[in-house]
Each structure stands twice: as C-alpha cells, then as structure tokens.
Amino acid sequence: MRSANACLLPLASLHGKAVFTADQLGDEQKPHPIQEAMVSCHGSQCGFCTPGFMMSMWSVYLQRDSRGGPASREEIQQALSGNLCRCTGYRPIVDAMQVAEQAPEHPFDRQALSTQLAGIADTGDFHYSAQKQHWHAPRTMDALLRLRHALPNATLVAGSTDIGLWITKQFRPLGDFISVAKVEALHHCERTDEGIFIGAAVSVEQAYRACLKEYPELSELADRFASLPVRNTGTLGGNIANGSPIGDSMPWLIALGARIELASVSGTRQIPLEAFYTGYRQKDLQANEVVGRIIIPLRTSASLFRVWKISKRIDQDISAVCIAFSATLNDGRLQHVRIGAGGVAAIPARARQTEAVLEGSMWDQAALEKACAAIAAEFTPLSDMRASAAYRRQLCVNLLKRFWLETSPASDAKDKALSLTAYAAAGDQQ
Ligand SMILES: Cc1cc2nc3c(=O)[nH]c(=O)nc-3n(C[C@H](O)[C@H](O)[C@H](O)COP(=O)(O)OP(=O)(O)OC[C@H]3O[C@@H](n4cnc5c(N)ncnc54)[C@H](O)[C@@H]3O)c2cc1C
Known part of the structure; x- marks a missing residue:
C-alpha cells in the first residue's frame, strides 16, 4: 500500500487498485487511533490539511508490522513531507503519529482486500x-x-x-x-x-x-x-x-555517465x-x-561524487539549482571529471568547460580557483521566481567549492559532513 496524491491520478490509472480516502479511516462512533491522537495531541487547527496528513499517517501506521517497530520521528517527517501545514506546525502532528503507533492494532482486513483485488481481472x-x-x-x-x-x-x-x-x-x-x-x-x-x-x-x-x-x-x-x-x-x-531543465535526476545521472x-x-x-x-x-x-x-555505471574505486539541490524550502520544492560532480582521484589528480547541472540552462546541462579545466589537474587550491572562474562563466541562467541569474551562477561556484572542501586531500574539511541536516543534528546535541 502506498500513499499517492489523488489530485494527480487520472481515474483510468486506478484500474485494479483499491483506493482509500480519509472517509474510510473511522467515524465519530469508532475513530481510528490516528484520529484520536490528532485530537489529543492538538495536531489539527484550521483542519484544511488534516485529511491529507491523516492519509500519510495511515500509511506509516500500516507499515508498523513490516517495519518491525514504531517509526522514528525522522521516518515520520519523511512520510509527512508532502503535507504542508500553515497553522500548528509539525511537532504535534509527529507527536500524534507516535501516540497512534502505541495504540492497539485497528482492525483492517488485508486478506479480504487481497481477495477482492484478485477478483478483478487485471x-x-x-x-x-x-x-x-x-x-x-x-x-x-x-x-x-x-x-x-x-x-x-x-x-x-x-x-x-x-x-x-x-x-x-x-x-x-x-x-x-x-x-x-x-x-x-x-x-x-x-x-x-x-x-x-x-x-x-x-x-x-x-x-x-x-x-x-x-x-x-x-x-x-x-x-x-x-x-x-x-x-x-x-x-x-x-x-x-x-525534460524539465529543473528536474532533479538529470544532473546526477549526467555526472555519473548514465x-x-x-x-x-x-x-x-x-x-x-x-x-x-x-x-x-x-x-x-x-x-x-x-x-x-x-x-x-557502477562506482569505480577512488570515485568522488556529490549532488546538491538548492531550493527555497527543504520539503516538496523545485530546485533553483541542482548540481552534481563526479570524478576519480588518482595520485591526487582528477580524472573522468563530469559535472551535471539543472536550473542553469534551457536543458539539463554538462559543464564541459569546467570539466576540461579540472581534468588531469591536481585537486588543489589552484585548480579550484581556475575551475570556479570557469563555472562562473559556463552557463547563462535565467532570473525567475525561484532565483536570479546571478544567484544561480554563484551557487555553481559555491557548490564547486563545497565539492573541493569535502573531497580534496588538501582540504581541512575533507570527509566532514557539511550538510544542512548535519549542522542541524550537531546543533541539537549542543
Ligand atoms: C508536488 C510535486 C512536486 C514535485 N517535485 C519534484 C522535484 O522535487 N524534483 C523533480 O525533478 N520533479 C518534481 N516533480 C515533477 C514530477 O514528479 C517528476 O518529473 C516525475 O518523475 C515525473 O514522472 P511521472 O511518471 O509522473 O511522469 P508523467 O507525468 O507520467 O510524464 C511526464 C512526461 O514524461 C513522458 N513519459 C513518461 N514516461 C515515458 C516513457 N517511458 N517514454 C517516453 N516518455 C515518457 C510523458 O509523456 C510526459 O511528457 C514534482 C511534481 C509534483 C506534482
């Protein structure tokens, strides 16, 4: 069973499938544990987003057997990433999910459902x-x-x-x-x-x-x-x-030589x-x-690979820029350098000039500086509601620097996680 957005699914695509909506969870006489927990944890305010949250929570709830235990807060947040709330904030909703998972199993006859579906000639x-x-x-x-x-x-x-x-x-x-x-x-x-x-x-x-x-x-x-x-x-x-120039899979697939x-x-x-x-x-x-x-292609030994998505919001947002770097490091020299980028041109693009600057170079500060100049001039991005052209160009430079920081033998930050989430986690521990 998988969660899906009803508004995106044509009716004919549902042939052979069972569809569950918020109506089927429970009612006033016999609410579902998720519904009870949403009430007791104050997870619903204006209520506009609540049915959607309930369905995402239900998919977490149904997977508790296959998962072998309650979902972590991080797993719950992942499952709820498609549901945006503008009132309560997410903490009481995540709390509600954790409370609901402690409740006794709510009856749901999977066997009967499987039999019914098997009866549909699909x-x-x-x-x-x-x-x-x-x-x-x-x-x-x-x-x-x-x-x-x-x-x-x-x-x-x-x-x-x-x-x-x-x-x-x-x-x-x-x-x-x-x-x-x-x-x-x-x-x-x-x-x-x-x-x-x-x-x-x-x-x-x-x-x-x-x-x-x-x-x-x-x-x-x-x-x-x-x-x-x-x-x-x-x-x-x-x-x-x-073929969107801001699709997220093409930059890394291009960088990996797919x-x-x-x-x-x-x-x-x-x-x-x-x-x-x-x-x-x-x-x-x-x-x-x-x-x-x-x-x-499969990974080769000594391969360096990074991909970063920059968007205005962490969850469910389209990239302003998505860029991926791939190379192998041989005796300190870069080889097979490939850079794929989205959000910088009319198509998902390869930064061929920057690749040429880096190919065969020692992965040191001097190479980084030349490559930064190359990547700053490589693309002519547009300004639009997601980002200005100048910001997009600067992102390419900054993310190349980050690639160097994380992978160059000359970098002090090598092998340290520089990601936003790693910073957030470090902050939590302080
Ligand atoms: C809320 C929301 C958030 C999104 N966020 C992101 C995001 O973060 N990053 C991102 O990259 N995209 C995002 N998207 C866009 C979308 O989800 C992706 O592009 C997705 O991978 C499209 O796949 P699909 O199967 O739904 O394609 P469809 O919508 O079915 O088709 C898309 C195009 O591909 C063609 N097509 C499909 N299959 C084939 C085939 N086998 N051969 C030839 N042509 C084919 C169709 O004709 C159509 O032109 C988002 C969309 C929504 C609604």
Whole structure:
C-alpha cells in the first residue's frame, strides 16, 4: 500500500487498485487511533490539511508490522513531507503519529482486500474510453511499442505527476493516452556487473533506493525529491522524458555517465543522457519511441561524487539549482571529471568547460580557483521566481567549492559532513 496524491491520478490509472480516502479511516462512533491522537495531541487547527496528513499517517501506521517497530520521528517527517501545514506546525502532528503507533492494532482486513483485488481481472491490456477520449494500458513491451507506432500523437503517461498538472492547472487538451504503468518489463530494476538497470516505469522512490546502495551520496536528494506520495507514483522515466531543465535526476545521472535506452518497433538504441536533450523541452525521441530503461555505471574505486539541490524550502520544492560532480582521484589528480547541472540552462546541462579545466589537474587550491572562474562563466541562467541569474551562477561556484572542501586531500574539511541536516543534528546535541 502506498500513499499517492489523488489530485494527480487520472481515474483510468486506478484500474485494479483499491483506493482509500480519509472517509474510510473511522467515524465519530469508532475513530481510528490516528484520529484520536490528532485530537489529543492538538495536531489539527484550521483542519484544511488534516485529511491529507491523516492519509500519510495511515500509511506509516500500516507499515508498523513490516517495519518491525514504531517509526522514528525522522521516518515520520519523511512520510509527512508532502503535507504542508500553515497553522500548528509539525511537532504535534509527529507527536500524534507516535501516540497512534502505541495504540492497539485497528482492525483492517488485508486478506479480504487481497481477495477482492484478485477478483478483478487485471492481467491483460486495459482500455477505457469516455467522452471520445481513450486510455490504453498495455501489459507487454511488444503491445506498448505497437500501440505507440499506431498512435504517435497519443500522450505517453507513466505516474502522471507532471501530466496531472497539465490537466488540472493548464487545462491542456491531451487527446488519447498510452500508459506505460502496467508494462511489466518497464518495472525491472537490477544491478549487474555492467551497471544499474532501471526500467522507465520504476517509481522515483524505488529507483533512488536502488541507486543509494551504490551511491549513498544521493541520500539527501532522495529524501528531498518532491514528497513521498509523489515519489511513490512518479517514475524515473517520466522525470527524464519530461525534460524539465529543473528536474532533479538529470544532473546526477549526467555526472555519473548514465545512458538511456530508447525502444520502438524497429528495435532499441542507447544514447548518453545528455544527448537526449536537444533544446528547451526538445528531445531526441522519435514519434514511435519510448524511454525503455536507464543504465547507470557502477562506482569505480577512488570515485568522488556529490549532488546538491538548492531550493527555497527543504520539503516538496523545485530546485533553483541542482548540481552534481563526479570524478576519480588518482595520485591526487582528477580524472573522468563530469559535472551535471539543472536550473542553469534551457536543458539539463554538462559543464564541459569546467570539466576540461579540472581534468588531469591536481585537486588543489589552484585548480579550484581556475575551475570556479570557469563555472562562473559556463552557463547563462535565467532570473525567475525561484532565483536570479546571478544567484544561480554563484551557487555553481559555491557548490564547486563545497565539492573541493569535502573531497580534496588538501582540504581541512575533507570527509566532514557539511550538510544542512548535519549542522542541524550537531546543533541539537549542543
Ligand atoms: C508536488 C510535486 C512536486 C514535485 N517535485 C519534484 C522535484 O522535487 N524534483 C523533480 O525533478 N520533479 C518534481 N516533480 C515533477 C514530477 O514528479 C517528476 O518529473 C516525475 O518523475 C515525473 O514522472 P511521472 O511518471 O509522473 O511522469 P508523467 O507525468 O507520467 O510524464 C511526464 C512526461 O514524461 C513522458 N513519459 C513518461 N514516461 C515515458 C516513457 N517511458 N517514454 C517516453 N516518455 C515518457 C510523458 O509523456 C510526459 O511528457 C514534482 C511534481 C509534483 C506534482
């Protein structure tokens, strides 16, 4: 069971699923322990956000068996990251969750639910039509590619966390849909000797968890990408195919040298991710192609890797700048330097000039200074509501300095966590 944002999910995408809303938790006669705890801990004030909080809390509550114990405050905060409160603040809500977890198990018949769901024939292709609009959800890659070939103007949809907004905010006429969400082959996620292979329909949450094993430096970004309900539904393939210059996965994927596999009825082809983006929201994707999978190289020894997301708010916010640095350090010299950046150009970009300055250099103060000058001149970002062009340029310089501080053998701060959360934790201990 996963939490999801109802406002982003087209009705047809729910075929074969059970939907639970705040109405089903409990009522005045028999409230759910979460509802009782929200009242006793004063977790609800204006009440506008409360149903959403309840549902996120319910997902924490339901996982207490699989988790093997109560959730920590940090885990609870993560689960609530998609729910923004403007009245009480979050402490009483987190308190309520901890109180609810101590309550006796609230009856919920999972077995009956599984039996009911099994009774819904959801094994073949699914088609739904309403008001002359069609939704096609094939099961196999073959069926998907044939459909795509036959309907090149239909909108491909995965988790609809981007597309949902085109519908509800922009009222865009999108015509027919081809959903990739039920294609089993696109849900594969595996690590082999050749890399990490992630199917395009793997959720953002699952994809980041898989990559974290190889690249633990992704941990902060993994928690700050949107919120848990969005990460549960949004896919890595959708993030890439959407092609937003401020999407969070492309900078680190580009820095790590990831490739994407594009598939059509004629076969497959692989290209480096950065080659996929040809202009603002323009992609090297033929009308009959889909993004099939993402291939991420394995970590090499002596590899340095960092990624940072800078946004106005910690939770559920879009990046002003997201930048990733990757290199190997050989006898103090940098090699295979790759820098991926978002929020600095019309497309997710590579800082090739800065990479060239650093490639082969000793990772010392002199190299840092030259590289800072290069990265300050590398991009021509825009000023918009998220950040000014000057601020974005300065962020690139400052985050390059931070990369040096954290990874250079010449730095006093090497191997020390310089993150905001680490500072906060240190502050708590004082
Ligand atoms: C509240 C909120 C917060 C968000 N926060 C972030 C954030 O912090 N960082 C971030 O990067 N993004 C964020 N997003 C954007 C979004 O969640 C991501 O881009 C997500 O990964 C999109 O995946 P999806 O499966 O929902 O894509 P969809 O919405 O289904 O599709 C997006 C695009 O990709 C295309 N597409 C999907 N799958 C394929 C495929 N297999 N082949 C070819 N084309 C395909 C679609 O046609 C469409 O053009 C946020 C969105 C919301 C609503």
